[in-house]
Amino acid sequence: MTVTAPDDYGKPRPAVIVQADALPAGQSSVVICQMTPGIAGAPDFRITLEPTEKTACRHARQS
Secondary structure, three states: OEEOOOHHHOOOEEEEEEEOOOOOOOOOOEEEEEOEOOOOOOOOOOOEEOOOOOOOOOOOEEO
16 A cells, blocks of 8 residues: 655655554554655664565565
8 A cells, every 4th residue: 555644744655554453442543654665773663574575575664
């Protein structure tokens, strides 16, 4: 999926949708994670996806 965020982040980027079942049924738990090819040293805030068949990434990406 490709998404475009508003304002300064308006560049179209690939994204994944993450949903947690841990929250109560009435709580919204969907997060849209945009992907970037830039790797930052922020492991607490960004996860790195390595290129594998399962991730379908050609290069390492961060969300």
